[in-house]
Every structure is written in C-alpha cells, then in structure tokens.
Amino acid sequence: MAASPLFWPLPPHLVLVPAGLILALTLASTWGQLSWRALDWVHLSGQVGVQARLPVAVAAGAAALAAARFARPSLVFAQPWQPRMERDVPLRHARVVTGWCLGAYLVGLLPLTAAVAVRGAGAPDPVPVLGALTGFAALTLLGYLCGVALRGLIAVPVAVGLVFVLTSLPLVADAWTALSLQLPFTPSLGMRESLPLGLYRLGFFLLLATAVAWTAVWLLRAPRRWSAAQVTAVAAVAAAAVLPHLYAFPLVTYAPGGSEVCAEREGVRYCVHEGHADELSLITDLAAPVFAAYGSTDAVPAQVRDHSLAAGDDEVLSDAEHGVLWMRVYPGWDPYQEVPAAAAGWLVPDVFVCGSEGVGGTDEGATPEQRRMSALVEFEAWLASRSFPDSSGDGPLAGADPDGVREWIDRNEDRLAACEVEPEELPWRP
Template structure:
C-alpha cells in the first residue's frame, strides 16, 4: 500500500481546520460570483456608486427641461451627446480605477503570463463598467424622452445618437487604457482630465466637433446635424474604441512588443484626428421637412412649422400689439415666419428685403420676452446708428447719448404693448398711445436716423 495515499483523509470530516477554512472561503467566493454575475469580476460597489451618481446627474440636468415649450426629437437627438459630457467623465474614471486595481502587476492573477489576462479580462472589465454606467445614463434620459414623445414634433436623428453612444464607450475604453498603462491610482485623475478635455474641445473650436460627442450648440426642428460630420464622428470613435482595446491588451501581454496592428491603430487614430483640421465639416444643414401652419392678422401673415402649431396663436397675440402701436403700415413686415421653415442662409439673411421677419422657435424659448422684442427690433434702427451704445437722458449729456435714450425707451415702450397694465416709465410715461403713434408717423425718418432729442417729445413738459 502506498504510504502517501494512506495519509489522505477519507472524508471532509477528517480534514484539518485549515483545509476546512480554505474550503469555506472558496465556497463563499463562488457564491458571491454566482450571486452577482452582472458585476463579475468587479465588486458591485465599484460600478453601482458611479452608476447612481450618473443617474442623479442626468436627472438633475434634464429635469428643468421637462416643462419647456416646443420640445422636439431633433433637439433630443442632440441632447444625447450634450448630456453625456460629464457622465462619460465619471465612467472613464471608474474604468481607470478598475484597470488600476485589478490588472496591476503585484496581483498574483494579473501576471503577464497568466492566460486569463489576455483579451477576455479587460473586455469583461470594460463591458461591466460601460453596461452599468451607460445604462444609468440612458435611464436618466427617459423622463426627457417621455416629454418629447408627448409633443411629438419632428423625428429622431439616429446618426447623432449612435455617435454619442459610441463615443461614450470609446472614451470609457480610453479611461481604461489609462488605468492599464499606469497601473496606479494616479490613472483615475489622469483619465478624468483627459476625457474631460476631449469632451470640452468642441466648445473651444468647431473643428473638434467631428472628434467628440456633441456640437457646440444643440440643433432643433428645421435644422439637423450634418450627415458627413455625424458619419465621420461615428467612424472615428469606433476606430478609437478599437485602438484602445488593442493597446490595453498589448500592455497586458508579455513581452511587450509593438505589433503591426498596434502601430497601424495608433497611426490611424492620429491621422483621423488630424483630418477635420484640414477639412472643416459643415456643422448643421437646413431640414425644414414639414408643412407650414399660417394665420393672418391685420395684414400680416404669420407662419410656423407644423411642429410648432401650438405656438402660432401666441406669436400673433404678442406681435400684433407691437405692430399696431408703431402704426406705420410700411414699416410692419408682410410676413412673420418661423425659422424652422427656412431652407437656406440667403433666405434668412435677405428676409428684410422681402418684408419677412424670421423668428426662432426653439425648445425652452420664452415667447413673452422674445416675440415682442423681435418685433420691436424690426421696427426700430439699431442703436449703434447713433454712434453710441449707452443712453443718458440728462440735458448735460452728449447729444448722441440723449438720442440713444429715445430709441431705447421707445423700444421698451413697444415691447410692453402686449401686456396691458404693465408700468410705463421714462420718456414715454403717461403719453397717450394714439399721440405716440401720430408722433412716430411724423418723425419716422428722423427716428431711423437717430435725430430725435428727448426735449422734442411733444408730451413732455
């Protein structure tokens, strides 16, 4: 009989306390892994904490938009990238932390020769982080999506949405790459800073828009992101994600030697990042894509995009009193049109030549402030025609400043016309509207040339 075999315990009860403790720990580890398959091989708090933070951040940044006027699907398509700017920074920092903790060389299972440290482990780490954080971000967008769906203006644009989601994953993988490269906790602030810069560059220069998540502004109904720009961004971010994965796997291999695919990936990313600086993509294009809804009031035709039909009556109600208070039918525009109906820049820039006043209707706009002000600006000259931008009614002030005061206060008086009972003040306080209208008709050319002094107003003592 083999003496070595005779010493082996024949049952679990015969084993020593050390073996039993090891067995208990292994069983506990297996049960934890089985109980949390959605997190393995990362501990749940590592992804749950940033996921909850991202959810709260997204809800907080979009909650105020739920009651906005004129929401549309084009706006929401752009907001997917805009709202991801800070959540993706948190996600990249989380990925860097996971890589720094669970791939550092001091861990027995993270040695370069370990077979499990090939392609599977980094991909599994990144998949868990992206899955939870991106999922939390999309859940945070659900209330805004529901608000847009209830109004139903326009249609979603898939290219900006796909670009934003791809960019979310690519920048997270870039953060993971920082963790693999540095293998220390310093990788977390490095990845946060790097990704924050990448998401902020479009706000500095338009040329970076093709390489990041968002436009410098969010388009709305009647305008859409340029298709070439969107497709280029999507391709670049897919390339960046692929290069980040390959480089992470290469850094975890032994020995670390550059391979042809790695060199090709680095060159391809650098070349793709340089091209938008050589050829500037158009950011947006006009896309009216809908019929117009019109109404006529006192000789002025008001038209809006069908998606803004609910705003038409209010636009008429707020603009008509301003035109009526001015009085001159020649100065009043023939049409007031929604900018969402425009088909090109020339049509908008030369609108005044054709008697067309273009007004913007966009998500979150305040018609009570913007419509009267837009109508008054159409009727009156720019105050810079006076040669000054600051008004002063004092008799000892320079003539240019006193004339500016007349224009500024006449504009304020016109803007207040849609709101009966609003307090009149300044040079036009207490004047009868008919008297002001008659004065405007007699002095229209002098008002346009900024030649009226405050002392000339006939109702002033």
C-alpha cells in the first residue's frame, strides 16, 4: 500500500476523514462565540478542554479503527514475533492519528483564539491548556488500546463510547474533574482553575498515556512479559484515579488582578474590571432607571461591582450587607436581560419570604402566600421593564405612571418587604 510520508503507514483517508470531522465540529461549536461580549483569555483557556469532548471521541474512534485494521495478527507485517511490533508499528500508528486529529482540533480553535486576541482581556492560563491537550493525546491512545485489545470493528464504538463517557463525568460529579478534560463550568476573568487541580490533571494524563502505550505494546508482543515499569505505570494510574474521590480538589480560585474602572450616577457607584471597561456604560444605563423607578435611596445599593473584581466568597457575601450589588460579567452574557433582572432583584424581597417556596399564582386554587408571591414577581417585572420604558407595549404594565408607582412604593415599602401586598393592590391594576 502506497502512502504519503505524512500518513505512513496508514492510508490517508483513515486520518483525513476524522481530522476533517474534528475540524468541522470544532468550528461549528465555537463559531457562535466569535461575536460574544466580554471575551477573555481565561475563558479561552477553559474552552480548550470543553470543546474537546466530541473531537477526542472521534480521534479515539479513528485510533481504534487503525489498531483494529493494521495491528491484527492476520496481517503479514503485524506478526507478534516481528521486532518492529515491539514499539515501531504502534508508535507510528498513534503518532499519525494523534498528530492529525489534534492538529485539526487546534486549527478549529484558531478563529476563537483570534477573536480573543483582538478583544479579549486577561492572560492565558497555560496549565489547563496543557492538561487538555495532553488529555486529548492520552484518550486518543486509549482508543488505540481498545482497537488492539478487541481486534475488530467493534472496537470503534467501544472506544468512542468509553472516551465520551470519561469526558462527560465532570458534568455528573466534581470529583471526576481532575481526571477529565474540563471543569463542570468555564471560568472567566477574575477566576482561574485551581493550580493543584490543573497540575494533577496534567500528571494523570501523562501517566495514562504512558500506561496505555505500554499496555498496547504488551498486547502486541509475543511472548507477553510484564516489566516492573509497566506494572508500576498501570498501578499509578489506578491510584491516581481513586485519589480525587478521597480528596476534593478546589475547582477554581479568585484571581482579581487588574485595576477597576468606575463611574457614578444618581448616587450609585458602578465599577467593572478594566477588561470589561466596554460594558460599564451599558451597565450604568440599564441599572440606573431601575433604581430611579424605585425611588427609595435607602433600598438602592451604594455600589454595583463587577464580580471579576471580587477577591473571595467572603467579600461577596459580606459586601451584600453593606450595599454592594455584585454583578457577573462573563463571555457571552446578555446585559439587556441580566442587568435589569439583577437590579430589580436587589430591590425586591427574597422570593422565599412569602412562605410559598418561591411559587406564585393567582388562579382559583392559589394559596394566600402564592398570591402575594405573584405580586412580588409582577412588581419585579415592572421594575426590570424600566430599563426599556419605550418598549412596554400594550401589556398590563404599560399604563403604570412612574411617579404614581414611586409614591405607591413609598407608602407600601414596609408591606412589600414583609410580603403583605396582594396582586390587586399593585398600582397598575385597574
């Protein structure tokens, strides 16, 4: 069989087809992010692992197919007694499949990387990136091992399914995060994946790649002889897979580096991370009308701060008692939805204060608590709508006079806080 040096000893189509599929999958899954607001390098560093879930399953399937077709003992060039089956043939197979598939994946990430380079803030986080790329290679080798062990086309769905499950486990339980490619969520500016977790993942995948490669060679060797180094590598992988279930690694840490950019309007100070400076005027424009519509200066927060500026959970929790509204600004966020909702949510009592477990309703079977809860929900919706006073339309909230509502709030502020207002009392109700 003739093959180009770039593919030898595999036929070109065996690696070009999965590489093309990986490229298409990566471009399709990241294309929508190119126009996202507030892109940053921390987000991109996490996306290297997040976006690899499907591509690495394809790569594992391609590696399994290569092993099943070109390492089976019925082939004249793949006899177990041949010296090159010791390492030469499996190494060449793995190198070609991994190189093409991983290369296609990295090419697919280039548009998102370019978008972040142009508009993104912060700095790349190298440890998660290295861990994800090492994991991509290790899981591709795991697919090759499936092909060597099963020696048939059944190895392809087995490898794809096994790798997909392994990359999905962090979405089920946090303990698997140290053994997979990604966090259950993607951190953004102001946060970073914890260094112990990232280093553990990197070490685990290096161990896994070593153990899988040695095990594949052992299965192809005749006679099969375990070495002390091979046994140690396999045992180390088993021990490393258990440890995160006994010790919970912290997933992320706060990293609020960078200065803040602030503005003030109507007595409220608005501050964002310097990397989110473009969002400051929009946050101010959307939140200020909500606070103005409520009227009471005692209820309005003294500051609205970007969560990327927080130094820890304690600061976020304690500052809420001192008039600080923390607002999350992250890649892909929709300020037109989230800013009015956050501002209105600050002014309205907690949804559980009515004793209805946050469930509101005005139908015939609704309890008094649920009816009062529905009044709070409707009141919050009216406050949020103040960010867009010209788009109220003909709905039930459109006819409310802002000055009249503000006077009503002054008279009923204590009753609103105690969840004692009935839906019929709302000022826009006939």
